[in-house]
Amino acid sequence: MSSMDPGPFHHGGPGPSSTRPWQLPRLLILDGTFPSWADVHSNVCEALLNFFSLACSLAGPSRIQLLGINVARDQVECILPFAEVKGNFPRLQASVTELRSLPREEGRAGPGGERLRSAVQDGLRQFEQYNRHRLVCGSLNSSTLEITVLTRQPGKRIVDELERGLRDVNVDNLRRLQVIEISKGEAREPDEDEEWSPLLTEQTGSPESLTLGSIIDLQMVDNEVVSLEMFFKSWLQDQGVDREHLHLILPAASAPSAGPGAANNPVRLKCDIQERMLSPSLLSGPANGPGRKTGLGEKFPAPYEIAAHPGAPLYQLHVIRALRYRGVCESVLYGLPHILRPTGCWQLDWDELEENQHRFHALCHTLLKRGWLLLAESQFRFPGSGLRDPSLGSFYVILPSNSFTLLVKAVASxxxxxPCPFPALPDDPEATALSHVESALDALLVEPTYNPRQAVTHLYLHLRRKLTKTPRSRSLAQRRERQSSEQAPPAQPKRARATVIPLLKTSAVSSSSLPGPPAGPKSSSEPPLFSKEDEEFLLGM
Known part of the structure; x- marks a missing residue:
């Protein structure tokens, strides 16, 4: 995908940003063919389990509306029917357990492109079936779906096969189709007819495939747990491009070369906001409890808080000063940093998008060249305040980087x-103390940069234990202890049962062949999702 491509959302958005969920419903399709699954199953399962433990523990609104998991083998297997993520960790954990139990060296070897095409096709039918049921229940939230295909096979070839195989299929419900090629952990050699850059997302398309060419893209991810984790965690970020998130307003240009009328008009850069990290406060409360206030659900968030979520207002930061790079003390910066990048809003025309990107590039280049930071102010007027009442202001510093982004962080007023009445540091320390301290510091390993990937806090394990220690699980554990002395150990757990209606395999998706909605609510005599042995097995994980 080129830097100017607004992406697959160009044909419209799901609605106003204030009411749109974080993510559209998503279907994850795993390539379970041999030897693809044998090479990646361990890392994929570990990354999914870590991701689920994090996503289920976040306070505030659910960031993933629905998730389903299918595996493409000799037949398409539904591992997880469409289900909500938040508050559903036992079921998600059971789906990972089932993925781990899949045979890794059975089935036909080969490209598997036809099976992936069938998996995408069946996924569209499952989603339409799900939507029909939700429409009957009056709780339909979204009519479009994002599908992600994880494969070990060459991604460009899979993309071409999917484009050809789905050319005659109705894809009105498909917002985007991602093909994620899991590499060996090192850059592979491109095919003879392929130009490949692992750092770029490639937007595919051709005159012969106008329907799918605009909604299918290709990415590469290393075959290791951390890289796969980071890919899954991108689902927690706001991917909406219905409108720009922030306007960075510079003073009017004074140079004659700026063009006619520029002297009277401020320079306005339209940016999107991206979270740099998850706030630890989102993990401080219970998984399904109220947690701490984060501004995500508040009608009027704190004026000093910039938040990257669908309900956030359109922020305006007015640049009022330039600062030297070393002119800001780190002790006066607070709050979480956020990333600014040129907007990809689909509602802007191409010329405006291109001009905005050029100005953003010029700003980053100039700030780095001069060694400057920017001091910006945002003003917030409380509801009900009079016109003569002063607006409440907050200040931010804008920092450039070597990437095509800016960093924004709140600064104290x-x-x-x-009070900070600390004396200045004396010039010469005492000789003996200096010798001891220098000797201790010389024993440290010196790293040129800080790498967060190497700083592990064992958070996933802690969250996993907290999510499984529910009152229900504790009572089951107590019952298991009482029965352990009276009966033999339970048999090996069975694989979790899918609860969707099996879909008939067809060569194309058509409205005439789609199954109707379920006849009614489930009977009270329907067997539970997990058997007694399954529940006891989940307790011991």
Missing amino acids: RELLL
């Missing part, structure tokens, strides 16, 4: 400062 006078009202927030506390």
Whole structure:
């Protein structure tokens, strides 16, 4: 995908940003053919389990509306029917357990492109079946779906096969189709007819495939747990491009070369906001409890808070000063940093998008060249305040980087400062103390940069234990202890049962062949999702 491509959302958005969920419903299709699954199953399962433990523990609104998991083998197997993620960790954990139990060296070897095409096709039918049921229940949230295909096979070849195989299929419900090629952990050699850059997302398309060419893209991910984790965690970010998130307003240009009328008009850069990290406060409360206030559900968030979520207002930051790079003390910066990048809003025309990107590039280049930071102000007027009442302001610093982004972080104002009467550092320390400290520091390994991937806090394990220690699980554990002395150990657990209606395999998706909605609510005599042995097995994981 080129840097100017607004992506697959160009044909419209799901609705106003204030009411749109974080993510559209998503179907994950895993290539379970041999030897693809044998090479990646361990890392994929570990990354999924870590991701589920994090996604189920976040306070605030659910960031993933629905998720389904299918595996493409000799037949398409539904591992996880479309289900909500938040509050559903036992079921998600059971799906990972089932993935781990899949045979890794059975089935036909080969490209598997036809089976992946069938998996995408069946996924569209499952989603339409699900939507029909939700429409009957009056709780339909979204009519479009994102499908992600994880494969070990060459991604460009899979994309071409999917484009050819799905050319005559109705894809009105498909918002985007991602093909993720899992590499060996190192850059592979491109095919003879392929140009490949692992750092770029490639937007495919051809005159012969106008329907799918605009909604299918290709990415590469290394075959290791951390890289796969980071890919799954991208689902927690706001991917909406219905409108730009922030306007960065610079003073009017004074140079004659800026063009006619530029002297009277401020320079306005339209940006999107991206989270740099998850706030630890989102993990401080219970998984399904109220948690701490984060501004995500508040009608009027704190004026000093910039948040990257669908309900956030359109922020405007007015640049009022330039600062030297070393002119800001780190002790006065607070809050979580956010990333600014040129907007990809589909509602802007191509000329405006291109001009906005050029100005953003010029700003990053100039700030790096001059060694400057920017001081910006945002003003917030409370509801009900009079026109003569001053607006409540907050200040931010804008930092450039070597990437095509800017970093924005809140900076303290006078009202927030506390006394800091510390003396200046003397020039010469005492000789003996200096010798001891220098000797201790010389024993440290010196790293040129800080790498967060190497700083492990065992958070996933802690969250996993907290999510499985529910009152229900504790009562089952107690019952298991009482029965352990009276009966033999339970048999090996069975694989989790899918609860969707089996879909008939067809060569194309058509409205005439789609199954109707379920006849009614489930009977009270329907067997539970997990058997007694399954529940006891989940407790011991």
